[in-house]
Amino acid sequence: MWILWLIAVLCVIYYVIIVAYSGLSTSFSIIWLLLAACCILFGVGWDAYLKQKDKVPLWIPVSVVTICCTGILVFTIVEILVFTGVAVRDTSKLDYVIVLGARVKEDGISKSLKNRLDKAIDYLDENPGTILVLSGAKGEDEPVSEAEAMRDYLVFNGVKETQLILEARSYSTVENIAYSRVAIEEDQERKKVESQESPIMMDPGTYEEVPDKPIKIGVLTSDFHVFRAQQIARKWGIPDIYGISCKSDPVLFVHFCVRECVAILKDKLVGNM
Structure with missing residues (x-):
């Protein structure tokens, strides 16, 4: 035919x-x-x-x-x-946003990673209280870890290092989510210790204890990747995950869609989502 x-x-x-x-x-x-x-x-x-x-x-x-x-x-x-499948939700004022890494070249970051980081910068402009968790290890063909490359790009573009947490151990989306969750939990524990070391003094009877506010966590990645990232996050201990998508490279869009379909089927079969 x-x-x-x-x-x-x-x-x-x-x-x-x-x-x-x-x-x-x-x-x-x-x-x-x-x-x-x-x-x-x-x-x-x-x-x-x-x-x-x-x-x-x-x-x-x-x-x-x-x-x-x-x-x-x-x-x-x-x-x-x-x-x-990604519901439209209000993603403003999240406590943490996990930014998933992408390829780092010898001469700089890839277009996919740049799109994600530009989206992260825009998000911080509107939500300055959010902490970004930059997730991605150093591949065999990469000059530095994806987390380090993301930090350098963000700092160069005016983001404060105090708003960044680096997670440089992950080589897959599953590891991105799992290790980022650990990094967030460690940051929460650190903040609790600091608050106990520097208590706010108040007169007796002028305050009441309130339950801890649940933290709100989002994941930022390319549009074709948000669904899988959310499903993996729900499977690996972040049930109420917010998805934030950025545009993908138009030339590689079809290629990424086909690759993502295979990845979703594989992750479903092996129990990652």
């Missing part, structure tokens, strides 16, 4: 574009070449089936079509969840 050949050509062209644009040739981008190969294989198989329809058992084409349709249906459902 000509449509399969057209899709195969588009997949190869898109692969070349994303590799030339961002240098992702060693990562998940290889999926586009695999998709192109699958389309070519299906196209050749379909032509062969039409020529020898009487010799091919009916269950073979039915199985192939069923598998393809199921895959398309699953992908569609996941993408609907990704972009409509």
